[in-house]
Amino acid sequence: MTARILVVDDVPANVKLLEVRLLAEYFEVLTASNGEDAIETCENGKVDVVLLDVMMPGMDGFEVCRRLKGDPATAHIPVVMITALDQGSDRIRGLEAGADDFLTKPVNDLQLMTRVKSLVRLKTLTDELRLRAATTRDIGIEELLSRRLPEEQAVPKVLLIDERPSSCDRIARHLRDHAVLEVVNDPQAGFFEAAAAPYECVLISTAFSSYDPLRLCSQIRSLDRTRFLPIILLANVGEEERIIRGLELGINDYLMRPVDPHELIARLRTQVKRKRYNDQLRASVTETIEMAVIDGLTGLHNRRYLDSHLNTLFDRAVSRRRPLSLMITDLDRFKSINDTYGHDGGDDVLREFARRLRKNVRGIDLACRFGGEEFVVVMPDTDAMIAEKVAERIRAEIERHPFEIGSSGQLLNVTVSVGVSSILRGVDSVEQLMKRADLALYEAKTGGRNRVVAKAA
Amino acid sequence: MTARILVVDDVPANVKLLEVRLLAEYFEVLTASNGEDAIETCENGKVDVVLLDVMMPGMDGFEVCRRLKGDPATAHIPVVMITALDQGSDRIRGLEAGADDFLTKPVNDLQLMTRVKSLVRLKTLTDELRLRAATTRDIGIEELLSRRLPEEQAVPKVLLIDERPSSCDRIARHLRDHAVLEVVNDPQAGFFEAAAAPYECVLISTAFSSYDPLRLCSQIRSLDRTRFLPIILLANVGEEERIIRGLELGINDYLMRPVDPHELIARLRTQVKRKRYNDQLRASVTETIEMAVIDGLTGLHNRRYLDSHLNTLFDRAVSRRRPLSLMITDLDRFKSINDTYGHDGGDDVLREFARRLRKNVRGIDLACRFGGEEFVVVMPDTDAMIAEKVAERIRAEIERHPFEIGSSGQLLNVTVSVGVSSILRGVDSVEQLMKRADLALYEAKTGGRNRVVAKAA
Numbered sequence: 001m002t003a004r005i006l007v008v009d010d011v012p013a014n015v016k017l018l019e020v021r022l023l024a025e026y027f028e029v030l031t032a033s034n035g036e037d038a039i040e041t042c043e044n045g046k047v048d049v050v051l052l053d054v055m056m057p058g059m060d061g062f063e064v065c066r067r068l069k070g071d072p073a074t075a076h077i078p079v080v081m082i083t084a085l086d087q088g089s090d091r092i093r094g095l096e097a098g099a100d101d102f103l104t105k106p107v108n109d110l111q112l113m114t115r116v117k118s119l120v121r122l123k124t125l126t127d128e129l130r131l132r133a134a135t136t137r138d139i140g141i142e143e144l145l146s147r148r149l150p151e152e153q154a155v156p157k158v159l160l161i162d163e164r165p166s167s168c169d170r171i172a173r174h175l176r177d178h179a180v181l182e183v184v185n186d187p188q189a190g191f192f193e194a195a196a197a198p199y200e201c202v203l204i205s206t207a208f209s210s211y212d213p214l215r216l217c218s219q220i221r222s223l224d225r226t227r228f229l230p231i232i233l234l235a236n237v238g239e240e241e242r243i244i245r246g247l248e249l250g251i252n253d254y255l256m257r258p259v260d261p262h263e264l265i266a267r268l269r270t271q272v273k274r275k276r277y278n279d280q281l282r283a284s285v286t287e288t289i290e291m292a293v294i295d296g297l298t299g300l301h302n303r304r305y306l307d308s309h310l311n312t313l314f315d316r317a318v319s320r321r322r323p324l325s326l327m328i329t330d331l332d333r334f335k336s337i338n339d340t341y342g343h344d345g346g347d348d349v350l351r352e353f354a355r356r357l358r359k360n361v362r363g364i365d366l367a368c369r370f371g372g373e374e375f376v377v378v379m380p381d382t383d384a385m386i387a388e389k390v391a392e393r394i395r396a397e398i399e400r401h402p403f404e405i406g407s408s409g410q411l412l413n414v415t416v417s418v419g420v421s422s423i424l425r426g427v428d429s430v431e432q433l434m435k436r437a438d439l440a441l442y443e444a445k446t447g448g449r450n451r452v453v454a455k456a457a
Numbered sequence: 458m459t460a461r462i463l464v465v466d467d468v469p470a471n472v473k474l475l476e477v478r479l480l481a482e483y484f485e486v487l488t489a490s491n492g493e494d495a496i497e498t499c500e501n502g503k504v505d506v507v508l509l510d511v512m513m514p515g516m517d518g519f520e521v522c523r524r525l526k527g528d529p530a531t532a533h534i535p536v537v538m539i540t541a542l543d544q545g546s547d548r549i550r551g552l553e554a555g556a557d558d559f560l561t562k563p564v565n566d567l568q569l570m571t572r573v574k575s576l577v578r579l580k581t582l583t584d585e586l587r588l589r590a591a592t593t594r595d596i597g598i599e600e601l602l603s604r605r606l607p608e609e610q611a612v613p614k615v616l617l618i619d620e621r622p623s624s625c626d627r628i629a630r631h632l633r634d635h636a637v638l639e640v641v642n643d644p645q646a647g648f649f650e651a652a653a654a655p656y657e658c659v660l661i662s663t664a665f666s667s668y669d670p671l672r673l674c675s676q677i678r679s680l681d682r683t684r685f686l687p688i689i690l691l692a693n694v695g696e697e698e699r700i701i702r703g704l705e706l707g708i709n710d711y712l713m714r715p716v717d718p719h720e721l722i723a724r725l726r727t728q729v730k731r732k733r734y735n736d737q738l739r740a741s742v743t744e745t746i747e748m749a750v751i752d753g754l755t756g757l758h759n760r761r762y763l764d765s766h767l768n769t770l771f772d773r774a775v776s777r778r779r780p781l782s783l784m785i786t787d788l789d790r791f792k793s794i795n796d797t798y799g800h801d802g803g804d805d806v807l808r809e810f811a812r813r814l815r816k817n818v819r820g821i822d823l824a825c826r827f828g829g830e831e832f833v834v835v836m837p838d839t840d841a842m843i844a845e846k847v848a849e850r851i852r853a854e855i856e857r858h859p860f861e862i863g864s865s866g867q868l869l870n871v872t873v874s875v876g877v878s879s880i881l882r883g884v885d886s887v888e889q890l891m892k893r894a895d896l897a898l899y900e901a902k903t904g905g906r907n908r909v910v911a912k913a914a
Contacts, residue, residue: 026706
């Protein structure tokens with residue numbers, strides 16, 4: 001996948017060098033010679049990855065990184081710090097500034113291309129979640145989804161799959177204060193372990209005596225439970241081909257043996273950080289969508305949800321020749337409850353009614369607040385006779401036990417009218433099904449309320 | 458990227474052949490020898506791409522495809538039909554059944570791997586939108602997002618970038634009844650044209666006299682406006698290397714010259730269909746998220762949105778040393794309006810108040826319904842003095858023009874109390890800012906209503 005790379009360096013020759021190499025790989029290249037320009041280019045939203053020199057006059061790379069990561073509008077753009085000094089302290093400073101990856105000058109081609117491509121791939125997914133192509137500006141989804149949680153500092157749970165005990169001991173020593181480490185020697189057992197517990201990163205050695213480490217990576221990437229688990233490959237000098245292949249398969253990063261402890265810790269931290277960010281983004285999108293389909297007062301699904309699901313349930317029932325029934329319930333004389341006990345009293349009744357409704361239907365039934373004091377329940381695999389019984393059970397339960405209102409525990413008698421309809425053989429439609437239930441409800445109301453009417457046809 | 462491929466064929470030798478080749482490329486392979494098993498495997502949610510033989514005893518490939526595409530739970534899984542007959546009619550039948558791509562036996566390696574990888578990449582994005590990894594089961598997001606629009610039959614708008622007039626004429630003839638075709642000979646002009654109009658697919662010839670066609674592909678892929686525009690490469694025999702490189706860059710498909718008209722039309726249709734599906738999915742997610750942050754009654758943002766944005770606006774103001782003010786407005790004696798004119802009357806007042814509020818603040822101000830009859834406006838770059846003036850303007854406007862209620866046009870005098878607060882230099886917080894505005898509002902109420910109170914500190 002191609003992408004736009006911003007190269008930031010105050011030395012023109014350095015910029016040119018990276019630009020030529022990136023262009024040869026069909027990346028689009030933007031350049032900036034100082035921090036201010038770099039930030040402005042990023043704010044304009046045209047950048048996929050930033051390659052950022054640490055040492056620049058004026059604002060240095062750490063400060064540029066910090067500012068990019070501090071603004072919700074640019075925080076998601078991956079930043080690779082490029083430093084002349086291969087020192088742990090620089091990496092730590094970069095991490096604290098929020099950098100996503102590191103390269104050391106002189107930058108070799110394999111490192112440059114693999115890191116950039118890996119970050120581009122991850123960003124493509126993140127962009128999709130951020131609905132980059134959609135009308136994000138209008139609804140400001142950016143800030144909504146990137147609400148910062150309190151900085152997550154928990155020590156990550158990490159899995160090491162490596163069959164050589166001496167190597168395992170060394171890695172365990174390096175990570176003693178930086179990870180809760182589980183070690184598995186057998187690759188297949190390692191795969192099962194990866195799926196069994198909530199790991200935040202897995203380290204895979206390439207040196208198995210009789211197992212292809214890339215097969216293991218592929219398995220982990222293909223399983224739903226481990227699809228987003230970051231993989232770092234521990235490789236040996238001379239395994240460049242395998243690393244490239246692994247990156248194509250979706251491994252996230254690699255380390256060359258002998259493993260430098262600082263580099264291991266830094267790369268582990270960046271992977272864990274990114275995973276946590278993405279997890280949070282996904283959770284936030286999901287939570288937001290849930291809010292759009294749930295009725296805030298009762299916790300039942302809302303009308304929008306019903307509208308989109310009823311068609312599916314209807315079509316499925318027809319194509320499988322299974323019955324399906326629907327009931328519309330309406331609380332009797334609800335307006336007078338509202339007038340007498342106020343809005344809060346009315347809300348108490350609606351909440352309690354929803355609770356009893358939910359209690360009296362099955363998990364596969366779809367119970368929705370249709371609006372006001374009307375509720376709809378869609379019942380798959382349920383014929384007219386059973387549906388009427390369910391409706392009658394609900395009606396009776398509402399009548400039998402008075403509703404508690406307010407904190408005083410005042411009791412109120414409530415009744416409900418119910419209209420029931422079922423799919424007819426031959427020509428039928430969602431609209432007809434709803435209409436028949438509505439007519440049945442009308443009959444129940446005009447017939448004196450507190451009753452169930454079922455419309456066979 | 459790796460993925461799980463389901464191979465469906467009733468001939469064990471055919472299954473084995475594909476399995477071996479896919480395994481060698483580190484795909485995970487599932488197999489089925491008949492349609493029923495294939496559908497069940499797909500329903501279990503473990504499949505990324507289906508390779509489906511057309512000719513099988515019992516349920517044939519077309520029927521399997523139709524059923525997979527007819528169920529929202531499996532409709533998103535890409536299906537590649539494999540047929541022994543290289544006939545246009547089979548492709549058309551496959552398309553009508555909903556197939557995403559075609560391969561002809563004997564399947565060559567380049568075709569197999571490129572089609573599969575291209576589909577896997579697209580599916581990875583779709584899955585992210587579908588929140589596959591999230592708790593989709595609980596909220597049934599599947600059906601919600603895949604609500605079928607009426608089948609889109611519009612003739613697609615297609616761009617051809619090809620400098621040879623004879624080739625352009627031929628393609629134009631092939632597509633006469635199947636696309637609204639625009640032809641551009643110059644590659645750079647073609648790039649601008651692709652960004653300028655809402656094309657649904659672009660065909661790019663590889664035969665430019667002095668331009669690298671892959672550079673053009675890369676540019677189209679890197680620009681936001683064209684990022685999701687499907688690209689089909691028109692290549693010559695012997696350009697396999699270039700095609701592979703192109704697929705790595707993100708082109709969607711390719712055709713070998715001489716171009717077979719049936720194949721051109723079929724591949725164009727699959728690309729357009731997929732683009733429309735993805736566009737719809739994105740729009741649906743966006744719309745759903747909008748619903749979660751907008752107050753249904755007034756169309757203003759809701760409290761949830763305010764909660765997530767106020768922090769960002771506050772932090773930005775502090776870090777840029779810019780002022781920021783906030784007002785809380787509360788309609789006076791709203792309960793009595795509700796009691797006298799009913800719920801609908803109250804709603805009319807809330808809607809009209811929201812309309813006037815919006816009219817009196819700037820586009821960059823954030824106006825929200827905070828709950829009930831309380832509204833909050835956050836005003837960036839606005840100091841206490843200006844904020845108080847804005848608040849006073851709103852108060853006066855509400856008092857001056859009576860509100861219309863119901864369809865009868867009955868007029869009602871309404872007033873509003875407003876509390877204003879602004880960020881203080883030195884130590885301040887969002888909570889303190891809100892609290893000061895709340896206190897100011899309380900003073901306005903106790904001071905007799907219909908007034909503005911600003912809290913300097």
